[in-house]
Amino acid sequence: xxxxxxxxxxxxxxxxxxxxxxxxxxxxxxxxxxxxxxxxxxxxxxxxxxxxxxxxxxxxxxxxxxxxxxxxxxxxxxxxxxxxxxxxxxxxxxxxxxxxxxxxxxxxxxxxxxxxxxxxxxxxxxxxxxxxxxxxxxxxxxxxxxxxxxxxxxx
Amino acid sequence: xxxxxxxxxxxxxxxxxxxxxxxxxxxxxxxxxxxxxxxxxxxxxxxxxxxxxxxxxxxxxxxxxxxxxxxxxxxxxxxxxxxxxxxxxxxxxxxxxxxxxxxxxxxxxxxxxxxxxxxxxxxxxxxxxxxxxxxxxxxxxxxxxxxxxxxxxxxxxxxxxxxxxxxxxxxxxxxxxxxxxxxxxxxxxxxxxxxxxxxxxxxxxxxxxxxxxxxxxxxxxxxxxxxxx
Numbered sequence: 001x002x003x004x005x006x007x008x009x010x011x012x013x014x015x016x017x018x019x020x021x022x023x024x025x026x027x028x029x030x031x032x033x034x035x036x037x038x039x040x041x042x043x044x045x046x047x048x049x050x051x052x053x054x055x056x057x058x059x060x061x062x063x064x065x066x067x068x069x070x071x072x073x074x075x076x077x078x079x080x081x082x083x084x085x086x087x088x089x090x091x092x093x094x095x096x097x098x099x100x101x102x103x104x105x106x107x108x109x110x111x112x113x114x115x116x117x118x119x120x121x122x123x124x125x126x127x128x129x130x131x132x133x134x135x136x137x138x139x140x141x142x143x144x145x146x147x148x149x150x151x152x153x154x155x
Numbered sequence: 156x157x158x159x160x161x162x163x164x165x166x167x168x169x170x171x172x173x174x175x176x177x178x179x180x181x182x183x184x185x186x187x188x189x190x191x192x193x194x195x196x197x198x199x200x201x202x203x204x205x206x207x208x209x210x211x212x213x214x215x216x217x218x219x220x221x222x223x224x225x226x227x228x229x230x231x232x233x234x235x236x237x238x239x240x241x242x243x244x245x246x247x248x249x250x251x252x253x254x255x256x257x258x259x260x261x262x263x264x265x266x267x268x269x270x271x272x273x274x275x276x277x278x279x280x281x282x283x284x285x286x287x288x289x290x291x292x293x294x295x296x297x298x299x300x301x302x303x304x305x306x307x308x309x310x311x312x313x314x315x316x317x318x319x320x321x322x323x324x325x326x327x328x329x330x331x332x333x334x335x336x337x338x339x340x341x342x343x344x345x346x347x348x349x350x351x352x353x354x355x356x357x358x359x360x361x362x363x364x365x366x367x368x369x370x371x372x373x374x375x376x377x378x379x380x381x382x383x384x
Contacts, residue, residue: 036172
């Protein structure tokens, strides 16, 4: 039962290295779950044509109805949902001792961080409108990146 | 067992996400009017533009002879519809007599005041002022859609466009007007409309119709098609 004594699945050579703090990965998983809920909600709202999520904010409708709201016909939020689900899955795996997954976790979070910067730029300088759900998603991504940077893997 | 636990957690989260998303999607796709009430005595509005029989009760703006007919299935409480309406108005100015706009009611269940707003527009239509009310409802959407007692807003709009206030108050609550709204919603469902705004140009659905460029491309394509011998 003790994970410290268990051989790391899929990465036998990493046995001698101390495992990163579990708390960090559970925190990452919870943040990723929030992001998954946000992105899934936006995806469903987009597919259902429901912009009630915007309330009466026309700026929000401008963002969610813009050309950037879809990529080849697929709602951009759907890519976000996949990304958050990947972060959740990888964080759970690392939390359970699959330390080799951490590098993939870092790569996915960095990609999301870059994408979030781009979407913030679009909202601020191209669309001149902000969508609260998109801002929330960006904040969660920054939090994920911040947590990974603040707690690097122990060597 | 513990070895499989992370995979079980991941699979559970995936299943719950897909399940909840599907349930929410299905609930959002249900329009306010239900098919069960479509057996009302009011005849269903003929909304197929391909069908040359023009229904006098259609809400249309622009000449009948216009080469391009744009049909809009809208919900007065839907913010994207308000954005799309502003774009459509601009396009109609740009295309002039080449374009005709037909509006169909499609109030969605998720919008609390959508049916009341649709009935207000239809009641105004009975006095020959559908489009004036249509424009007012979209223009002031952010105002009335936040309120709880929307009737007062609609009554004020009715007065400002010169309607007979007493008649408007009766019509906007009448079963006939409600039946018409339901009938249009049902006709939209039968035609495959699932959300708002759904736009058809010469009978062909325009996807992402609330984007100006998409609409313009579809309009130009329809015009070019009409010009072909």
